Amino acid sequence: MCGEEMLSSRFFASIILLIAIVIGSILVVPNTQVNIAKAEQWPTPGTRLSFEMLSLSWFSLSDKAAEVVAEQLRKVGIEVKIVKLESSAMYPRIMNTFDYDSFALAVSQSPDPTGMLNAFHSINAIPGGSNYWGYNNSEVDKLIDQILSSNNIDEAKRLAWRVQEILATGPFIPLYISQNTQVIRAEWKNYTLMPGGILEAYNRWSILYMYKSDKPEENVFRIAFSADILTLNPFMATDLRSIWILGLIYEPLVALSPDLKIVPWLAENWTVSPDGLVYTFYLKKGVKFHDGSELTADDVVFTYEFGIKNKAPRFLGTVSQLVDKIEKVDNYTVRFVLKKPSVFFLTSLATSFQFIVPKKIWENQNITWSNPNPVGSGPFKFSSRTPGESIVLVKNEDYHIPGTPKITKVIMRVIPEAETRYYSIKNGDVDTERYATSFTLIKDAMKDPNLKVVITPDIWLVYIAFNYRRYNDTRIFEAINYAINRTEIIEKAAGGYGIPVYTVLNEIWHKDFANTNIKYTYDPEKAKKILEEAGWSIGPDGIRVYTGKPPSTTPPQISATTTTPQTTPIPTKTTVETTIPSTPASPTTTPQAGVALETIYIAVAVIIIIAVLVVYIFMRKKR
């Protein structure tokens, strides 16, 4: 064994191997090329009515729903092939590359309908935008613009109802809102029921009034989280776990009541100018931060200016788009001047978790992610944190709502495994967990006298969506709406804990904005009829095949609600008119080409690595 020889051969081989890995990585990693498939001429005669449906494998609410939908659609002759993926593989396909036929997922709900509406505006049909389905309808765009800049709530409602009528046959098909099944130790009393659950971040009430004993020292509330929170920085918090903890330490200007109305919080009351452009907030007096200083208009103005100036994630969106300037009128009065009126401005303030911070502490800081010692005005003070393990908060004795909070200490513990969390509650190690307990464990919890199951509507709207860039025939979406049995889906995917939803907005979260006239009853016969009329007839294997004429010459739609200009979909190239090609052009050729290219990259990388290994082994033999 001679050292030098060993050094040279091994060293040489390692270098080559290294280069190969680097080249291979560079070839494979920057795969950011965007592949947008277009619904050029779909369908052509002979096309099978078959969709690939992406499903998030770990999210059982939508994953199970996808399976049931596939079963139900099969009965009317629509084939759905389910592809189960992890989030990191699925999200880029639906958000950035648009390389999918359809998918099943859930979207979180809030009382502010802006997010749901914007998801159908064509300006958001871009990579990274919220219009994942690529919906494109100029009438809907116009209506959404009108709703979002309206100054009259009744007019906004009327327009919202109209949008929902059009979207009722859109590529986004809502299925159900799940129910939150919160398991909590039975000795806890006096929590507040609210959509989202007793411990949702919107619910500021439960944690103030909950107690289990008349002796203050016994009121220690222990809650299990599935993972640690992301940050204690109120500007940067992007996950709901952080926001829940931060909501105990910090407070917003306005909040939501249990029935989702806007109620005063740090702002005692407010006035709105007739043109809807000036909002004046009168702050509550005598509110103290945890360091003893008083919360004044300076802190409010500073918080909003700091957040908007630094593009902090919590301050992007509605607020940064609407607010023109923020002024201090006197020590307890703040004026927000808007660029355009919006009936959702207060709702946005109440739902975007913009927490007021003390100017004194933050003014000399650059915005970073860390905030090791948070000081707010909320009912609890920060005490300690062990990252990955626990957070401890203690009662704020000087809290501005007298007699609250009743809890003296909040202990958050990280318990990663779902069953472990449940048995820890059963054993009394913790009192409850942050999110709903899986419905498979609820039966057991119902039998346990030490536990209570609190059921409220949850934040998740489970839906399926189709790629409108590929499939823009609204009759198919209408048929699917009739062919799916939402009650059966809820029974099988959520153990019966769910509320069927038929429209983009829903009564639970959006109240009057939800169009209650739209309701699909389960009617497979009607679905079959619609598909027949659209030119799809049953093929030899029970799956429908397109035999009809091209869409431009088909008779007008049968549904009264589908008055949308369906024949003006995506602006395609002029070559579209050059008749239907005799060779069946598959709509998925573009993405397939993309996949093939990627495969070549990987293959090249693998070949290089194998070649290097062969050289390496050969050199060793020679020695």
Add this chain to the structure above:
Amino acid sequence: MRFIIYFLYKLLQVVIVIFLASIVSFFIFRLLPGDPTLSMLDPRLDPEARNEILRSFGLDKPLYEQFILYLRNLLRGDLGYSFSFVGYRVVDIIFGPRLVNTLILMSSGLALSAVIGTLMGLFIGWRAGSLLDRILTGSIYMFFSAPVFWTALIIQFYLGYQYKLIPISGTSSYIGAEVDLITYALDYARHMIGPLLTLSIFFVPSYFIYIRNVVADIRSEDFVSTLKALGLSEWRILRNHIFRHVAIHTITITTNQSPLLVSGAVFTETVFGWNGIGRLLYESILKTDYPVLQGIFLLTITVVVIANLLADVAYYFIDPRIKRGLR
């Protein structure tokens, strides 16, 4: 003098390997599919916020620029900031309570398994072919092949929940309370029982099977027959003669498992909520937390390489063939 050259040569190898590993670690984790921002976003958040976050992590830059930045920071001993424990430096996350928790759990787990496995192997190997041997050797394969996740859940359910003998999860029951050191240590040890038992069920068989076979072979060698003929008791033969042959194997197996000392046991730590490096590794992969993954990878490589360096140095003194080989 010769030793110094030998040592310096080995040290050079260590430095080269660690340097190469640091380069590889940058790329292999970026081969994972996914986007670190996707796991951390609240769906209610404005899409613009995502781009802001990407920018704050430097992920909007081209890959080669990220690589240069990474190398430059690494030379200064800076592994960067975590993506999933936002605002925390990677070194603080890895070299904190997590590493201590994992070191304590894994070292006691491996030590316990080595002792039990070796002793069992000695005595059962001596009786190879007996009914006891056949029952144990057969059944121990079952333990060996049982999924760790499942074993951990069973232990947790029966010992933790059903009979309340051990705490269900975590490392301490005194979160947010002031306790003295002895109470804390006892409580910590109680929390360690479950994970330790799980690890033993997994590691004991690997020692046992190996040692049993070694002992079964040695048993029929001439020197053993001689010792028997001299009238030595079974215990003395095992302790004074066979154990020496066996100990080297125990050390080899333990050395092979030494990376686990710092990389931890993913499943055991996850089920028992043990705040260690194994769980951190698993969560970091789920959250595509490149900086933390790079840190764990480098730490593990460094430990392995240094362990090998120490072994090489030890061989130099123990094994005369190495001295001769250098001539």
